[in-house]
Amino acid sequence: MDTINPLKDQPHSIPLRKLLLWALCALLPIITFYHLIAFPFPHSLSQSKQSLVITTSSSTPSKEIGNASVEISCDYSNGNWIQDKLGPLYTKCNTIKEGQNCITHGRLDNDYLYWRWKPNNCQLPRFDPKKFLQLFKNKNLAFVGDSLARNQLESLLCMLSTYSPHDLVFSHGEENKFRKWHFPSHNVNISIYWSPFLVKGVEKSDKTYYNTLYLDSVDEKWAKDLGQMDLVVFSIGHWYLLSAIYFYGDKVLGCHSCPGLNYTEVGFYDVYGKAFETTFKTILDRRGGGKDKLDVIVTTFSPAHFEGEWDKYGACSKTKPYDAKEKEKLEWMDAEMRETSIKQVSIAKKEGHEKNVVRFEAVDVTKLAYLRPDGHPGPYMHPFPFANGIQERVQNDCVHWCLPGPIDTWNEILMQVMIKKMDKLR
Numbered sequence: 001m002d003t004i005n006p007l008k009d010q011p012h013s014i015p016l017r018k019l020l021l022w023a024l025c026a027l028l029p030i031i032t033f034y035h036l037i038a039f040p041f042p043h044s045l046s047q048s049k050q051s052l053v054i055t056t057s058s059s060t061p062s063k064e065i066g067n068a069s070v071e072i073s074c075d076y077s078n079g080n081w082i083q084d085k086l087g088p089l090y091t092k093c094n095t096i097k098e099g100q101n102c103i104t105h106g107r108l109d110n111d112y113l114y115w116r117w118k119p120n121n122c123q124l125p126r127f128d129p130k131k132f133l134q135l136f137k138n139k140n141l142a143f144v145g146d147s148l149a150r151n152q153l154e155s156l157l158c159m160l161s162t163y164s165p166h167d168l169v170f171s172h173g174e175e176n177k178f179r180k181w182h183f184p185s186h187n188v189n190i191s192i193y194w195s196p197f198l199v200k201g202v203e204k205s206d207k208t209y210y211n212t213l214y215l216d217s218v219d220e221k222w223a224k225d226l227g228q229m230d231l232v233v234f235s236i237g238h239w240y241l242l243s244a245i246y247f248y249g250d251k252v253l254g255c256h257s258c259p260g261l262n263y264t265e266v267g268f269y270d271v272y273g274k275a276f277e278t279t280f281k282t283i284l285d286r287r288g289g290g291k292d293k294l295d296v297i298v299t300t301f302s303p304a305h306f307e308g309e310w311d312k313y314g315a316c317s318k319t320k321p322y323d324a325k326e327k328e329k330l331e332w333m334d335a336e337m338r339e340t341s342i343k344q345v346s347i348a349k350k351e352g353h354e355k356n357v358v359r360f361e362a363v364d365v366t367k368l369a370y371l372r373p374d375g376h377p378g379p380y381m382h383p384f385p386f387a388n389g390i391q392e393r394v395q396n397d398c399v400h401w402c403l404p405g406p407i408d409t410w411n412e413i414l415m416q417v418m419i420k421k422m423d424k425l426r
């Protein structure tokens with residue numbers, strides 16, 4: 001193939017092993033996430049069976065030892081879900097997207113609401129909306145990404161609204177893909193930007209079954225506002241599983257899951273990494289030289305839990321979390337997506353540190369999400385799916401999360417990570 005490959009500076013360009021695995025899983029994701037992520041209806045797959053052990057550590061909370069405050073390392077990413085009588089901060093909330101409003105849609109079991117994430121070596125405090133708003137007084141926060149970014153944002157809005165009301169001050173686009181809320185009590189603004197690739201791209205349509213990505217430039221729909229942001233939270237991934245053609249400049253790098261097109265199958269992990277690289281580089285170029293601090297957070301990949309066909313009764317019908325011992329290893333694809341983003345964050349972190357203005361961090365939720373097969377809407381993506389009795393065929397969403405639900409924990413971790421960062425500034 002005579003295509004140039006800017007991905008080749010990565011140590012493992014496209015080894016045979018990967019190619020084979022790509023070929024193997026090329027067809028699976030497309031049937032899974034194709035419709036669900038693009039909104040209408042979910043499809044399913046049983047995921048690749050290989051797995052990797054995950055190891056990581058992130059933030060450092062302080063712990064009182066005697067009366068000395070000592071920094072110990074806390075790894076929020078590994079732990080277990082333990083039962084919690086307290087339950088969620090909220091039950092009703094008017095910013096929940098229809099498809100994730102499980103309680104209102106008649107989901108009867110409610111055990112899934114009574115679990116708390118317990119990291120192995122430390123505590124994760126309950127979300128404190130007042131403290132969160134104080135922390136971000138006079139600041140602009142932005143969530144950028146796909147429907148999981150929106151899912152996380154809506155969780156945050158629900159938790160904050162238990163303490164302080166907000167106004168929707170901007171809304172634009174089909175399905176309100178661009179919105180902004182204002183919290184007058186603390187002059188905090190929170191926005192959402194639809195950008196499922198982060199880089200420039202054209203989403204698949206009625207005319208093309210594939211997405212087109214331009215890996216060398218960021219999507220200006222969010223990047224044009226970079227100058228006003230104090231915190232940006234990126235959450236992407238699932239759209240990368242879909243069929244796509246990848247451009248770098250005017251050269252075609254290859255494609256993914258693209259029968260009938262005369263391009264090399266290159267899978268999606270390397271391009272996923274490349275998208276972060278381009279994004280972080282652009283952020284450093286535009287904000288690295290300034291005086292105003294910018295925090296950049298990446299929420300790592302959030303696994304789906306289809307157990308069989310997407311439209312079959314019981315596609316994700318578990319009612320309890322997995323025990324961490326029962327599921328030590330992530331599925332191969334989830335692990336690979338997670339690692340790709342974490343690697344890019346750690347590279348950017350070093351660069352950002354040198355410039356000292358832009359700070360990068362990963363909020364590593366992959367493992368804790370993986371342990372929550374019970375937290376998805378499943379058939380309750382629609383109201384009262386069994387009003388006329390149980391049907392064999394029913395649409396299921398086993399990708400997004402019920403609100404309230406496990407995704408509230410992503411924001412608890414986000415809050416702790418930000419508290420620690422801000423402490424360091426003092």
Ligand SMILES: *[C@@H]1O[C@H](CO)[C@@H](O)[C@H](O)[C@H]1NC(C)=O
Pocket residue numbers: 067068
């Ligand atoms: C701890 O506190 C005690 C009494 O408050 C004080 O006498 C002692 O010097 C303190 N130790 C340290 C290490 O600060």
Ligand SMILES: *[C@@H]1O[C@H](CO)[C@@H](O)[C@H](O)[C@H]1NC(C)=O
Pocket residue numbers: 138139140169182187188189
């Ligand atoms: C938040 O948005 C409001 C309304 O758009 C604006 O008046 C305010 O200045 C913004 N706050 C910050 C911190 O930028």
Ligand SMILES: *[C@@H]1O[C@H](CO)[C@@H](O)[C@H](O)[C@H]1NC(C)=O
Pocket residue numbers: 262
């Ligand atoms: C596919 O691409 C190769 C290399 O660019 C070219 O030689 C070949 O003719 C193409 N085949 C078709 C069917 O277009």
